[in-house]
Amino acid sequence: MSEEMNMMENRDFQVGDRVKGTVLKIEEKAVTVTIDGAPFDGVIPISELSSLHIEKASDSVQEGDTLDLVITKVEEENFVLSKRKVDAEQAWDDLEKKFESGEIIEAEVKDVVKGGLVIDLGVRGFVPASLVEDYFVESFEDYKGKTMTFKIVEMEKENNRLILSHRAVVELEKESQKEEVMDSIHPGDVLKGKVQRIASFGAFVDIGGVDGLVHISQLSHEHVEKVSDVVKEGQDVTVKVLSVDRDSERISLSIKDTLPGPWDAIEEKAPKGSVHTGKVKRLVSYGAFVEVLPGVEGLVHISQIAHKHIATPHEVLTEGQEVQVKVLDVNKTDKRLSLSIKELQEKEAEQDYSDYEMPEESSGFSISDVIGDKLKGFKSE
The missing domain is CATH 2.40.50.140 (Nucleic acid-binding proteins)
Incomplete structure (x- = not known):
């Protein structure tokens, strides 16, 4: 076939054209595909196979796969193609809708890197360490290969930036759970709970997804100087619901009211x-x-x-x-x-004169006679 004829046949295939290709051959760093209606095959460099870093081309595609591709370069008797750009274009459109609606996305963690997790959503998504959970995580090694739920919190298509958060999903679920708990509990209910944290004025107890406050005065029938003298963080306790304020989302609890009273028995x-x-x-x-x-x-x-x-x-x-x-x-x-x-106490003995007898009249003595001699001693000479 002459060079002139090849050029004429290639006029229908330009840079930027979308084409379908079937995987013909897989090498370590490239994939060869046949293109419908094209006079010759095309090549997909490994860097254009996926939005993520892959070590071997076979990690991304298999022989016989039909792929949506875009032409990035037209060379003599060869096309350079990209699967990554087509995937990304389709992904950005879909992700933009999910971002606007706040939809929750389920995806597998493809890699763990310094500072967070990598997710493949057709484009590379990144989950910063602070947005993985609503608590501190020491190591993310066990997260690789794990399927998790995420919300998009930032996206910039022009800068190929996609930030995801699993923490946002957890907080949303907890908020929903909190509303359910708030609606289901009533004053007088006796519930099981766990002490979450201790403050100087009382203890916060988790009663199934929502925290209630046991004021220091409601910890015990006895006077309590320090909250930590009565309860510890992580301790399982039984509490009675005193009040529920749904507007301020405050729940007052009592441990004291679940304990035998000092006047019982x-x-x-x-x-x-x-x-x-x-x-x-x-x-x-x-x-x-x-x-x-x-x-x-x-x-x-x-x-x-x-x-x-x-x-x-x-x-x-x-x-x-x-x-x-x-x-x-x-x-x-x-x-x-x-x-x-x-x-x-023993009663103090009172002086009792009942055993004393007055001298009889026949004796001729009077009281003055008895004590008269004693008095003489007090007279001045």
């Missing part, structure tokens, strides 16, 4: 007649409140403090003082204990 813990060592918590005009068990205070009425008459409890007691008390009465319904201190 009080008749067994402090039965009538039992003796306890307690601490004076408060002094009032009518008596003293003494804590006999954690969270349980009883009243020692002023009349039960001492055998002798006292005007105020402050005469014999001080706040913080340890005392022994006897239980006089138990009222679980009203949460009242009547206590006594004086019943545990």
Whole structure:
């Protein structure tokens, strides 16, 4: 065939033309294809096979595959072709629609590189390390070959820039889950949870995708100085829902309300007649409140403090003082204990003159006679 005839046949195939080619031969760094209607074959360099780096051409295509290609160069009796550019053109159009709609994309992690993950979506997509998960990841080695979900967060076709995020998908799922949980829980519900983090004012507990706050006052029936004295991060706990504010997405929880109260079984813990060592918590005009068990205070009425008459409890007691008390009465319904201190103290002996007898009249002595001699000693001479 003359050179003139070849040039005439090649006029229908120009740089930029889209053609279909069938893989005829695969070499390590190039692929030879036959092109429908073309007078000679074309070559696809390995760099034009995929948007990703590949070591061998056979990693991307197989003999007999039919490929969509674009002519990048017309040489004498040869075409230089690109599969990558066709794939990219089609991919960008599709990805642009997904970006605008916020669609979630499922894809396999093709490679792990410094700083993140590489995804093949027809064009090279990159997931920065900070956008892989919503928590810190030490190593991404196990991510290669893993199928994951992503959202496009940045794309610039002209700069061949495509940034993806799996973290955005995770956060979206958690937000959806949070709404479901918020709608499903109600005050009074008792739930299982895990302590996520501790603050000076309380503990945040995960109750199934949403955190609720257990205020320090709701940790225990006893007074709590430090939250960490009662709960630890990662600890499994049972909580009661106190309130749900859907507008501010705040949930108030209580651990205390799931625990036996200090007055439960009080008749067994402090039965009538039992003796306890307690601490004076408060002094009032009518008596003293003494804590006999954690969270349980009883009243020692002023009349039960001492055998002798006292005007105020402050005469014999001080706040913080340890005392022994006897239980006089138990009222679980009203949460009242009547206590006594004086019943545990010996009554001071009072002077008793009943055994003394006055001298009989027949004796002729009077009181003055009996003590008269004594008085004489006090008279001045």
